Amino acid sequence: MTKVLLIEDNEMNRDMLGRRLVRSGFEVCTAADGLSGITAAKREHPNVILMDIGLGLGEMDGWEAARQIKADVATAAIPIIALTAHATTEDRARSFEAGCEAFDTKPVDFDRLLSKISDVLVKA
Known part of the structure; x- marks a missing residue:
């Protein structure tokens, strides 16, 4: 089973997205x-x-x-x-950097x- 680590400060977003991922077959x-x-990434070894x-x-x-x-x-x-929530070109560039x-x-x-999860897992 694919394990996803969701790092999200908003409790409602964390809960809602986490439940949808679980219903889609992911361990969250x-x-x-x-x-x-950072600690969870080391402890949980997510995919x-x-x-x-x-x-x-x-x-x-x-x-x-991320760095x-x-x-x-x-x-x-x-x-x-x-x-x-900010889809600026600068945010995108900073994320890749x-x-x-x-x-x-x-x-x-x-x-x-x-689809993006599937894409990055294939490339990993």
Whole structure:
């Protein structure tokens, strides 16, 4: 079973997206901020990470959390999909610079997100 780590500060978004992923056959673990997301990535060894890149992730934003995950040899190979409500060109560029393999916008188009998850897993 594919394990997804969902790093999302908004509890309602975390719960809703997590339940949809579980119903689609994924094992889901969650983290509410960047620091706990980094810890969860090391502990859970997910197949893919869905990272809210917004500034509400506690002491660090999602870009910094992604950089730290990619800098650690134990987690560097885990593909990260950046999620954001801000679909600017700058956000997209910053996400790829931080090491994310894909980028998607909120509100989440679930079918599109599933396609991106499938794409990054094939490439991993």
